[in-house]
Structures are given as C-alpha cells and as structure tokens.
Amino acid sequence: MPADMPTNPQSVRRSASARARWRATLLLAAGGLLAGAAAGRLPKPAPPPLSLAEPLKLLAAGAGSGDQLGWAVAIDGEVLVAGAPGAAVAGPNAGAAYVFERAGDAYQQVQKLVASDGDASDVFGEALGVSGDVIVLGAPIDEPVATGSAYVFERGDDGRWREVQKLVPESSDDNDRVGWSAAIDGDTLVLGAFYDDDGGTFAGSAHVYRRDPDAAEPWRQVAELVAEDASLEAAAGWSVAISGGTVVVGAPKVAGNAGVAHVFERDHGGPGAWGQVATLAGDDTDSADAFGTAVAISGGVILIGAPSDEGNGFASGAAYVFERDPMSGLWAQSQKLVAGDNPSPGFGIGVAIAGSRLLVGTKGELSAGIAYLFGRRAEDGGWQEIARLSPADVEAGDHFAKAVALGGGKAVIGSQLDDDAAADGGAAYVYDLGVAAxxxxxxxxxxxxxxxxxxxxxxxxxxxxxxxxxxxxxxxxxxxxxxxxxxxxxxxxxxxxxxxxxxxxxxxxxxxxxxxxxxxxxxxxxxxxxxxxxxxxxxxxxxxxxxxxxxxxxxxxxxxxxxxxxxxxxxxxxxxxxxxxxxxxxxxxxxxxxxxxxxxxxxxxxxxxxxxxxxxxxxxxxxxxxxxxxx
Missing domain, CATH: 2.60.40.10 (Immunoglobulins)
Incomplete structure (x- = not known):
C-alpha cells in the first residue's frame, strides 16, 4: 500500500466534537444496530428462501444490433430506465436510454431518450440514475476529447420526459470521463470522472450538483469531491452512489487495484460543504481485488463490490457490507458476502440496496450469470442469501447480472448482450420480490x-x-x-x-x-x-x-x-x-x-x-x- 494511503484501510475521520461527546446511552434497535452485538450468543438461522416467479423480460422496440440494452439499469417507483450505450442514433455508439413504466403487473416502453447534441461514440446511457421525475444519463466519451458530460431529463405534467440541462463540470478537462458513473437522490446528483487529474494523474473525482427549481438552469454544481488521501491512478469515480446527504465514491485501482471507497457527507466542514468522513476497504482486501468497482448506499448501509477477490476461488469476487453506528456516525465493516456456489465469476461487479434487501451481480460472460439476493437475518441483523436469480432463457455470454438495481419491491437485472431483439441488442429482466410492507x-x-x-x-x-x-x-x-x-x-x-x-x-x-x-x-x-x-x-x-x-x-x-x-x-x-x-x-x-x-x-x-x-x-x-x- 502506498505511503499516502492510511495504514488502517477503514480509517474514519470525524470532528473532535463528535469524538469527544459523551452520553449515557440507551440503544434500542431492530435486528441489532451494532453489527454482531448478538453474535456468539444467538442462533443465526437463514430466513426462508424466496420462491420467485419467472421475471418479465423487457426488450426495446426498434432495437438495433449492438445496442446493449441493460448496460445500466435503475428503478424508482413505477419508472424503470435501461441504458443502451451502443445504440447508433447519431452515429455508432452514440447511445440511448429507454424508459419503461409499470402498468398493473406489466411494464410498457413509454419513451426513448437521446441527447440533443449526441454524436458517435458518446456512449450516452452508459451510466444513469432515476429519482422521482428526474433521470440523469452519463455520456463519458462526449467531446471534446472524452471530457464527458451528463444530461438531465425531467417528466412534465403530460408524462413526457424532456431534456432540461446538459452538465459539464466547471473544472473538467480532456479525458476526464465525466458521467462514467452517475447517481441521484431527490434534488442532489453525483457524477463520477475517474480519469480526472485534479487530485493527481488519473486520481479521479466526483462532481455534486443540486437543483434550484427557480433557476434558468436548475442544476448547479456545488462541489468537486477529491479524496484527501488521493493516490495516482486511483480511478476515484469509477462508481458513485448517494443516499440523502452521503455520497460514496469507488476507487478500485488504489494500491495495485486493491481498491478503496471514499465517503463524503454534506455539511461536514461547514454548512453546504461536502467533506470526506471515511476511506473504506475490506478487512482482507488484497492487490487486484478491485474493491470499489461497484458501490451502493441506502441510509446507514453501504455495499461495495470487489469482483476480482479470490477468497472463494480465482476471480470469484466478493461484496462487503459496511454499516454506520447511529451514535458515533462511524462506518465499520459488518460482513463479507460471497457466492455460495460460485458458478459465475465476478461476484460484486454490480451491487444494489433497497431497505432490507441487497442484490449482487456477476459477470455472466463465460457462464449464464446469476444475481444473488440477500435479506436480513431476523436474529442478529446479519445478511443471508435468500434467492438466486437467473432466468430460464439466459445463456452464457449474455452478460446477465453485470448491472443490477432494486426498488419498489422489484429487482431489475441487465442482460446487455441478449440476442432476442437483435444481435447483442440487450434486455432487462424484472423480478417481483412480493408485496412490500x-x-x-x-x-x-x-x-x-x-x-x-x-x-x-x-x-x-x-x-x-x-x-x-x-x-x-x-x-x-x-x-x-x-x-x-x-x-x-x-x-x-x-x-x-x-x-x-x-x-x-x-x-x-x-x-x-x-x-x-x-x-x-x-x-x-x-x-x-x-x-x-x-x-x-x-x-x-x-x-x-x-x-x-x-x-x-x-x-x-x-x-x-x-x-x-x-x-x-x-x-x-x-x-x-x-x-x-x-x-x-x-x-x-x-x-x-x-x-x-x-x-x-x-x-x-x-x-x-x-x-x-x-x-x-x-x-x-x-x-x-x-x-x-x-x-
């Protein structure tokens, strides 16, 4: 590990006042707020496995060869978005995204989104996010010279989605790859730029935007997130996630591709400021694990993929769960997840969280691909595999489960090289996880x-x-x-x-x-x-x-x-x-x-x-x- 990295990979920086605050504390928490508090004294039975019906399969109307629908997927409420960065709209690989909306038990394609100034090789739709009536779509190879950008679409009163703004960070430069990753929660969105040099050569960064609905251009950049412990060629921004006022930025190339993830919080360091509060790594992370390739956050839980981890076999992969102590605010690893059977390598290449569910994807390149669903154990609050998702028609090479999403009681899984609509046209599958409570x-x-x-x-x-x-x-x-x-x-x-x-x-x-x-x-x-x-x-x-x-x-x-x-x-x-x-x-x-x-x-x-x-x-x-x- 380089000298500029913390000796403790889970080091957390907090304000002195937070560290010094003393309280006589009563802690009542469902399922164990302190991870492992009940470990060793309580049994840990697995919850009953979910018996799920075959999923809905979504194909793009008018799909073309090489569109790769499902390269990225996101869901919020009744809206599901799937990226197709290979779509030849304004030239090869200009890219597109498809919006599906739920109608009863089915999903209907309602719109195809393209960039107003799209061009060949922009790969618009390679990264995306949706929250309410807003969709953000990354175009990381957008010119000049792969500076990258992102586009914001909003749904009007008539139900139509319209482009409202193109986002190009103020400090962006050639080859930054802005929009390589993207996430949104309410009025805040974040864009990854893993090739950015502001913290050192290819150290990477992320850019935070906030919405002001009364402004002519409603989305305004409020912060550039560069890790305090940034290292050269870290690729910070390869993945990003946001929940409320917390942003997670994956940096999978730190320390010989061992990888870390940085956590930033709003108002840390002053009102409106975004300050780094943690640098996270697995307790057994090794070189080439690529920890931070995928990140997800929901409330006080962070899930981080390390798809090249070899703890369960060569390049079998792993995913790490970190949880925030509600009293101190400190993040600590609570569990390492691996595939029980390891039929498909790359476990952790895609991750998602929604409430009491975790979803972890695999590469699906040389095998059919499987997405693993985890739920909370009732006795100690730990995580237990409860279902393996793999449709009957998935084939090796479809790249099923590289991209995954959770929301509204649904699991969405991309299969970007599926051939049903066209050669490598792609598809997205939707699993119903049951009626939510x-x-x-x-x-x-x-x-x-x-x-x-x-x-x-x-x-x-x-x-x-x-x-x-x-x-x-x-x-x-x-x-x-x-x-x-x-x-x-x-x-x-x-x-x-x-x-x-x-x-x-x-x-x-x-x-x-x-x-x-x-x-x-x-x-x-x-x-x-x-x-x-x-x-x-x-x-x-x-x-x-x-x-x-x-x-x-x-x-x-x-x-x-x-x-x-x-x-x-x-x-x-x-x-x-x-x-x-x-x-x-x-x-x-x-x-x-x-x-x-x-x-x-x-x-x-x-x-x-x-x-x-x-x-x-x-x-x-x-x-x-x-x-x-x-x-």
Whole structure:
C-alpha cells in the first residue's frame, strides 16, 4: 500500500466534537444496530428462501444490433430506465436510454431518450440514475476529447420526459470521463470522472450538483469531491452512489487495484460543504481485488463490490457490507458476502440496496450469470442469501447480472448482450420480490426530561403502513454504555422478548405493536455533561421494506440533577424541553410543583450547565435569601 494511503484501510475521520461527546446511552434497535452485538450468543438461522416467479423480460422496440440494452439499469417507483450505450442514433455508439413504466403487473416502453447534441461514440446511457421525475444519463466519451458530460431529463405534467440541462463540470478537462458513473437522490446528483487529474494523474473525482427549481438552469454544481488521501491512478469515480446527504465514491485501482471507497457527507466542514468522513476497504482486501468497482448506499448501509477477490476461488469476487453506528456516525465493516456456489465469476461487479434487501451481480460472460439476493437475518441483523436469480432463457455470454438495481419491491437485472431483439441488442429482466410492507419505527418518552432517581419510560412502536403483511420481524434491544441508568423492566405489549430480542411473528397492514423500557437514571448530582439517547431502528423482516428512511428514530432526553445540600426539600420545580432528533420525540412534562411555603430545588439540565446556567443559579440563590429574610 502506498505511503499516502492510511495504514488502517477503514480509517474514519470525524470532528473532535463528535469524538469527544459523551452520553449515557440507551440503544434500542431492530435486528441489532451494532453489527454482531448478538453474535456468539444467538442462533443465526437463514430466513426462508424466496420462491420467485419467472421475471418479465423487457426488450426495446426498434432495437438495433449492438445496442446493449441493460448496460445500466435503475428503478424508482413505477419508472424503470435501461441504458443502451451502443445504440447508433447519431452515429455508432452514440447511445440511448429507454424508459419503461409499470402498468398493473406489466411494464410498457413509454419513451426513448437521446441527447440533443449526441454524436458517435458518446456512449450516452452508459451510466444513469432515476429519482422521482428526474433521470440523469452519463455520456463519458462526449467531446471534446472524452471530457464527458451528463444530461438531465425531467417528466412534465403530460408524462413526457424532456431534456432540461446538459452538465459539464466547471473544472473538467480532456479525458476526464465525466458521467462514467452517475447517481441521484431527490434534488442532489453525483457524477463520477475517474480519469480526472485534479487530485493527481488519473486520481479521479466526483462532481455534486443540486437543483434550484427557480433557476434558468436548475442544476448547479456545488462541489468537486477529491479524496484527501488521493493516490495516482486511483480511478476515484469509477462508481458513485448517494443516499440523502452521503455520497460514496469507488476507487478500485488504489494500491495495485486493491481498491478503496471514499465517503463524503454534506455539511461536514461547514454548512453546504461536502467533506470526506471515511476511506473504506475490506478487512482482507488484497492487490487486484478491485474493491470499489461497484458501490451502493441506502441510509446507514453501504455495499461495495470487489469482483476480482479470490477468497472463494480465482476471480470469484466478493461484496462487503459496511454499516454506520447511529451514535458515533462511524462506518465499520459488518460482513463479507460471497457466492455460495460460485458458478459465475465476478461476484460484486454490480451491487444494489433497497431497505432490507441487497442484490449482487456477476459477470455472466463465460457462464449464464446469476444475481444473488440477500435479506436480513431476523436474529442478529446479519445478511443471508435468500434467492438466486437467473432466468430460464439466459445463456452464457449474455452478460446477465453485470448491472443490477432494486426498488419498489422489484429487482431489475441487465442482460446487455441478449440476442432476442437483435444481435447483442440487450434486455432487462424484472423480478417481483412480493408485496412490500412499509414498517415505520417511532420512539417516545414519558417525560420531556429524566430526573435522577425518578422512573422514566420509553416506548418503541412499530407500525405497518402497508400495503403487504409483515412477518418474522425482529427488534434487538441493546443497552449501550449506561452504567448510571438502571433498567427496571422491558415489556412488549405484543410478541415475545427474550435474550435482548423482541420478536413479532406478524403485523398486518394498519396495525402496530409497542414495547416499553422502564428506567431509573442514577447519574450523580455533579454537573456532569450527559443525557439519555434512544435510537430505534428496524433491521429485519421477511418482506421488502420500500422506505428505509422511516425505519430509524432517535430521541434525546436531558437528565436533570438536583443540587445537593442547598434546599431542605428535593422536589423538582420544572424541566427543560426534550429534543427530537428523528422520527421519535420526547413528550409530556417533568415532575413539578412545590408544597406550602417550602423552597424547592430547581431543575438543572446537565447538558446546558455552563455560563447561562450558572447565572440563572445565582439569581435563584438570591431569591431564596430574600424569601428567608421576609419570614
């Protein structure tokens, strides 16, 4: 590994304030927020394998020889997009993309998209992404001299998709290959430029754009992402992925093609800034593994492909799962995935995540090709293979499963050299993964603030928003570093609780279930900075969960300490407001009131005990002295 690479491949840079922050923590998480927390003490049965029907096969109307439909695929809701970079539109390999929309149980081709200024060899459609009514399409060999570009299409009120803007980064130069990779989430998109020289010769970069709907050109570049630990010929930007305010940039050529992936977050380093927070590599990554060839992210889970890993045989490939600790924000490897049977090399050349599902593709060059579907284990939150996807008509050499996507309860798999429509015309397959069950997790507290020595109750609720049934749901209750907080009882209103796991066999649409945790804070009365943090997150169920954003809720409750020896009674006269950090939130009021003419101890929120709090305390002491003089 070169000297400019971190000695720990999973090194993570965080702000000093984040590292130093101390909390007495209550961690309630579905299926185990801390990966492996239950390992070694709980069984790890695989979920039942999914029995899936043969997929729908999508062919492009008017496909030509060598179009290679399915080179790239993406899906969001009812919209599916497949790239055909070999389409001879304005010349050989000018490229095109096809939009399919779901109509009942079928998909219909609704439009063929081409670049307004497309030319031969642009390979428009080699990379793409879709989010809502926006599609982004890369054209990495667009002139001059393969600078590359990307095109944004938006769907109008009439349902038609129209090109609204061509994106060429301000710093782009010859051979940057902008648009080699592309991803979009809401109003933010990212483009990879793996040959960019801004961080060194062929170090690579990624470009972030944000949408301003009121601007004449709505998409504006806001950042160029160059790794702090960039190395020459790293090819950063070979792959990119985005989820919310987090971007992952694959750099598969670092350290003799061992590869790494860089993680950037919005507002890290200042409002609106995009700062690097991690450089990730597998714990056993070796030269030529090509870790980072493909990347995907959904919420707190990152999946990274290493298609040349040899741990399961020559060039068999692997995929690595990284998960973010909800308290520290640090990313750590939780699992390495390999193909159980290894019939097709290149496992990890394509990866996708959606909620509780992972999809990993293979090369499908010398064999028929297989895509592997993984689901969460209910007992410990780990990942287990649950299905192997390979249509009956796929043949060796079709390149089936090089490109994969997940969304809306569907798995989309490209087969770019399929011959049904034309020689190497390509195809895309759509698997129905079953009716989705959108589970939402929320958290609440019995009081806006916790009082030392007084009981506090947290309630975690899981609701099935439909449309499908949910089954074999598991929530792990993991008590973090909370030596100063006594746990009196953890009680489920439904299901069973044992060994740190709350299990629910089934939850129909429109129904909810709850669990309570009764605690007694035992922090001493010294002005110690602290509080109780509740983090609740769904991690495992059999069905597909299409909305991972509502699977997580966090709640912060301040701890109030009495000032000993200052008053003759310890009753509490008021509390500060609780803080909602996520879907859950504090509610209710703290204990309060005085009795007769007795002076009562004020409530002091420990997290804010400082300059203003000391001034307030001095005022209270003065008021107490005046009251005594008047007696």
């Amino acid at each position: 959108d589970l939402a997790v929320s958290a609440d507290a019995s009081s806006a603030a916790a009082v030392v020595g007084a009981p506090l109750r947290y309630t975690v609720t899981v609701e099935n928003l439909g449309p499908g049934d949910a089954s074999q749901i598991a929530l792990a209750i993991d008590l973090g570093v909370i030596a100063e907080v006594g746990v009196d009882a953890i009680t489920p209103a439904a299901g069973t609780y044992a060994g740190g796991i709350w299990r629910l066999d089934a939850l129909p649409p429109g129904h909810s279930a709850s669990l309570t945790a009764d605690l007694t804070p035992r922090l001493d009365a010294q002005p110690t900075r602290g509080g109780i943090v509740l983090a609740a997150a769904l991690r495992a169920l059999v069905e597909h969960d299409p909305e991972p954003a509502n699977d997580v809720a966090t709640l912060t409750t301040d701890v109030i300490s009495r000032i000993a020896g200052m008053w003759k009674d310890g009753a509490v006269g008021g509390t500060p407001q609780g803080r909602r950090d996520g879907a859950g939130g504090a509610s209710g009021a703290g204990a309060g009131g005085n009795a007769g003419d007795r002076l009562m101890a004020p409530a002091v929120p420990i997290p804010t005990l400082g300059g203003p709090a000391i001034v307030a305390l001095a005022v209270l002491l003065a008021a107490a002295a005046v009251a005594r003089l008047r007696r």
